[in-house]
Amino acid sequence: MGNVLRSLHKHCCEHTTAESQSLGPHGVSAQNAGVSAFARDLLHFEVTSQVPEGLGKHVVSSKKAQSNWYNKLLQAWKEAKPPPKTAEEAARLIIATLKRHHKADVEGLLAFYNLPLPHTLVELSTGVPPKLPDWVKYELHTLPVNAKAVSDGDSITVYVSTTDPRESSSIPREVQIAAIQRSKARAEKNYAKADALHKKIIDQNYRVIPIRNEEVLAKKYRVRLRGIDAPESSMPYGKQAKEELAKLVEGKSLRVLIYGEDRYNRYVGDVYSNGTFVQEMMLKKGCAWHYKAYDKRTELANWEKEARAKQVGLWASKNPEEPWEWRKKKCQAR
Incomplete structure (x- = not known):
């Protein structure tokens, strides 16, 4: 969990823009930096059980209640697949997790991280259909x-x-053969041959994609x-x-x-x-x-x-x- 949060914190900080924006009370400018700050504070809470300094100035409930929020938010973050990366995703996670808490607390917490407030978010009415609609092939x-x-x-x-x-x-035989030969070429560190074989695969509308330290043959x-x-x-x-x-x-x-x-x-x-x-x-x-x-x-x-x-x-x-x-x-x- 700590590694996931650290990775997100680094990712968001690297993508913070230099554009002039109003600072939120947490001292961040770009909204993605707010997500990074939220991730950092969840990591800190997981290690120390301490809520961030200064939060009390923006919410109405006690520190004990704040600790309760962060326990819930930490669990929600762990269960999110993938975890929030954008300000809107982080805001929705907070709102959904703390939906039974005081409105002032929820909005104060969002403002603390410079995240969108509930009234600014688009309300969605349609989820994944329970069965395939007509005409879907x-x-x-x-x-x-x-x-x-x-x-x-x-x-x-x-x-x-x-x-x-x-x-x-339905994988074309030439793609299967090229994928096997490419894997062998890479094992032998013959990268020029491996690249040439990958081009053959790409020309057939496929690609070998690295995912979680594995290579996956996929159709485009x-x-x-x-x-x-x-x-x-x-x-x-x-x-x-x-x-x-x-x-x-x-x-x-x-x-x-x-x-x-x-x-x-x-x-x-x-x-x-x-x-x-x-x-x-x-x-x-x-x-x-x-x-x-x-x-x-x-x-x-x-x-x-x-x-x-x-x-x-x-x-x-x-x-x-x-x-x-x-x-x-x-x-x-x-």
Whole structure:
């Protein structure tokens, strides 16, 4: 547990931006540094049973009650898979764990770490469906996603281990042979040969991915999020939409319900990250349009309307341009 917390603390500190932001009472600026501070204090509490100095100035309950919170939060952190990495994830963990405690205490604790307050968080209404919806052809359970695999706000590249029953029976023979030969070449420290063999594997839409000191042969899937259309990278709010999607999926093993393929040979699907319906989050945060030309689900339309009414994300602009119209103009200009 201590190693996990130390690792997260280091990771968050390394990614703290130098942008000028207001300091929270815990003396941190970037929100991810608040997550790091929270992880550090949980580690400190696990070792010393002491709550952080200065917390009492921001909450109303006694130190005994504070110790009770940290016991609960420590257990919740241990059970979280994976543990929180973003400010929003940490805030949700605190709110869910302390939901029966005084509102002033919960909000004081969040403010202490400069984490989002409850009223600023997007309320999610949709979890993983108990059974596969109509028209779903199959589902994927992916390996943890790398942030670099997010190409824009509505497309990601994922990998599925070939040990998955659905994948194991369809591995091309040339990929199997290349994987065996690559493993042997690496054991012999013939890295040039191993790299050449890995290129053969990649050319067949597979890749060998290191996970927890092991190498996993996995199949590549390019996934288009069904029912939403995010701004293109070079459009206004395109960068923010991409960053939001990366934040939702980075490091997570996703559940993807596949409905079919599009004309670009991408797999069109509903994506779930730790039980969160990713399309819902993207729409409610104003990071995408409901792509009604290809998806008539009323809940998606309602989530877009909700974001429009709140003027969040791209809806803070008066007349944001639809991505499909932007693409049409680009094609006509060629």
